[in-house]
Amino acid sequence: MSLSVLYDAPGPKARMRSRTISVVGVILIIGALILLVLAMGAPKASANGAIQPGLWDASRWDVFSDVQVWRSLGQGVLATLSMAGVAAAIALPLGVVFSFGRASDSAVVRVPSTVVLEFVRGMPVLLMMLFILLVFSTGSFWAGVAALAVYNGAIIGEALRAGIKSLPRGQREAGLAIGLTPISTRMRIEFPQAFRQMLPIIIAQLVVLLKDTSLAFVVGYSELLRVGVKNLPDFFGNRYAFSFFMVVLAIYLAMNLSLSWLARVIAHRTNPKAKAANPTPPNTPADPVLAMPTALGEQSRGGGSAP
């Protein structure tokens, strides 16, 4: 039964009813959307009596026939992706270092890294960007990269630590028993398993990182958001603001959704248990709550990525 144990398998009457409600629901939702679209498309009279064309009017969209606009947007996308790429490349090793520090046996290493991690995780990324920009006067690109790398490194570090902690204790004991040093036990036995287990969460965090590059807009970096919804409308005029917003939204959704989709594919492929035991995508194994069989059949996807 693909649905759920929460209600009986529907009989012909209930199926009929559910289909009716479903159709009515679809009609209501689509109707509301059509109304919204029509309301947005209707010409409006502004306060001084001038009539503005509706939001779908061709006069609001004609800029997109200009190649230069697409070139600027492309540069914005490249700027966003390069910031996200560099930040991710730094964040991953940083996360590994953080997780080793945090899971260390000696308090001299563990306590300071815990304090640093808590501090970084409790602080807004935006504040960190401003901080780095003002204190180190790095320029907006490196301020954004550094803040994103440190913040996401901390989150990834926590995820890896949770992964290490969730391993059966026998793994570490076995490593030590065959004569490996504590460090090489961690490197060669525990870490590879933790990393594999936490890969979905790590990739979900990389999606968050990609999204968060838009914060660099505030410290003045010309990425997709600044180019698309600030620079271009400033140049072409305010009446295009909405059109540019819709296009930028579509670009962001395309990037993030494809990355999320990739995350799901990788999560499915790398977890051998997922194939053997349950056909549903694997969940955050560190969280006993999510590792349980579920009451509703369907499982949450992508690990609970922090907003």
Place this chain on the structure above:
Amino acid sequence: MDAITENLPVFIDGFRNTLGLLGLAGVGALVLGVIIAALRISPVSSFRGFATVYTEIVRNTPLTLVLFFCAFLLPYLQFSPGYFPLAVLGLTVYTSPFVAEALRAGVNGVHVGQAEAARSVGLTFGQSLTFVIMPQAIRMVIPPLINVFIALTKNTSVAGAFFVFELFGAARKVTNDRGDQVIAILLGVAAFYLLITITLGLIAGRVEKKVAVLR
């Protein structure tokens, strides 16, 4: 240090607005999130589809873009109740799918045997949800939900970039005036944020421990 002590009223003012944003958007997101989660687990497939699409779209949109829409485009579309309510609206919409996902994970996390037992003693869908599943799910949901609110606390700083005067705005204002003490000022502001986030984190940890005993 004197840059902080002198400007303490400014920071307190900003802190109050941050708390206001957190409280209002938190309640709003909770309400909206419950509705979305309910749609997401409902037997009616069109509601499920709608909630799924909503969740995916909002979750994959950067918060900056959402707040930009609220702060610039909504006033342009002749809806302008002021920047503070607009920021609350943006944060509410942005946070709601995360709340919904946390809730859904909680409901999904209840052991399937519980639902089977409830059904087999003859409880209906509504009864088994309210008497058996929900009381267990809510307990499990509280720690991840608190994590969502910690993220929301940090996200309120983005509103500071869109004409709302809160802690981040206060930091920007004071650092403009006192460029000589940037480090002290930013550490001070960070302390205010940590005051909220670490408190919430401690609560989450405690609840998690209690729940662990229960299971």
